[in-house]
Amino acid sequence: MWILITLFAAGCQSVRTAYQNTLARQTGFLHATMARSLYGMPLVTLYLILCWWLFGWVSVENKSVFIVAATLCAVAQIMATYFMLRVFQSGSFALGTLLAKTEAVLAALIGLPLLHYTLTFGSWLGIAFGVLGAIVMSVQWKNIKQAHKDISLLLGLASGLCFAITSVTASMASHALSGSIITRAGVTLWYVLALQSVILCSIQIYKSKDILAPFRQEFALSCKVGVLSSLGSIGWFTGFALVNPALVKTLGQIEILGTLYYSKMRFAEKMTKQQWVGGAMILISVILVVTSTIK
Template sequence: MWIFITLFAAGCQSMRTAYQNTLAREAGFLHATLSRSLFGLPLVSAYLVLCWQLFGWVSVEKSLTFWVAATICAIAQVMATYFMLRAFQSSSFALGTLLSKTEAVLAALIGLPLLHYTLTFGAWLGIAFGVLGAVVMSVKWKNIRQVHKDASLLFGLGSGLCFAITSVTASIASHALSGSLITSAGVTLCYVLALQSIILCSIQMVKSKDVLAPFRYELVLSCKVGMLSALGSIGWFTGFALVNPALVKTLGQIEIVGTLYYSKVRFAEKMTKQQWIGGAMIVISVVLVVTSTIK
């Protein structure tokens, strides 16, 4: 079940990221980051009501754990999105997205002491292979000694780390609730988006000195970003609640296919032979993870 949910989330995220990149160019980083939470919240709220009717409500047994984990999740996701958009501006759409894919191995490392999940050798191999593929795609080998000064690399890795923290804390928050894991994931997601909306709307209103500022920029495009983000987040958060987040994020790297499509068609970017090789490695890593977890 988690495999199909993750594939759905990856497809939605691939489209959302392309729209969000366009929105960042036209309305700025802040509004592009804000749009995914504010305009996605209504759809997620409706989904939560549906989960309540189908699977029942949940109760908070470990209230402090839930509130702390969900709050960290919300802040980390905002930072991850911001870093990813900055990576786009300093490099390219394809490379910015691929650099953020280091989140898979980081989620595995962070999740080991916190979630107590175990991974098979094949899963670890797949995760490592995927990260190596991202490195092959993004690093200019002739400038390897100066790679630490590459803004796209730093922003991409920062995005990957924050996305990894997001996935692990989302899993912790969901498991702190008692009841259906599907509803728990929905509750966690709804709280995360609501908190993000409050924080980012407040910042934009203060900066622009306009209460209606969040609704004045590219409304149609913002709604597209919000709806696709909501659909993708529903898939991600449900997957995090069901299995090890590292497996979800590694399988989610299949969005590389969509990334390459949008990079070439929507943004007219060219891919080098090195980048195609790295992309192939990422696809192989997905196959390794899936085959090692299917029994």
């Protein structure tokens, strides 16, 4: 079940990221980051009501853990999205998305002490292979000695770290609730998006001195970003509640197919042989993870 849910989430995110890149170019980082939460709230609210009706409500087993984990998840996701959009401007659409894929191994390492999940050798091999593939795709080997000074590399790795924190804390928050896994994931997602909307809308209103500022720029495009983001997030958060987030994010790297398509067709970016080799490595990592977890 988690495999199908993750594939759905990855597909939605691939298209959403392309639209969000366009939105960032037209409206700036703040609005593009805010759109994914504010404009996704209506759909997520309807989804949560449907979960409540079909699967029942939840109870809070550990309120403090839920609040801390879900709040950290919201803030980390804001920072991760911001860093990734910055890479789009300093590097490329493909580069930004690929560097963020280091989140898989980071989620595995962060999740070990916090979630107490165990991974098979095949899963670790798949995670490591995926991260290596992302490195092969993104690093300019002739400038390897200066890699630490590459702002695109640093921002991309920061995005990956923040996305990893998002994955792990989302899982922690869901497990602090009791009830249906589906509803638990929905409640966690709704809280995260609501908090993000409040934070980002407040900043945008304060900077523009206009209370309607969040709704004045590229409304139709913002709606597309919000809807696709909410659909993808429903998939991600449900996956995080079902299995180890590291496995979810590694399988989610299948999104690379969409990234390559949009990079080439929508943004006219050229893909090198090195990047195609790295992409193949990422696909192999996905196969390794899936085959090692199917029993």
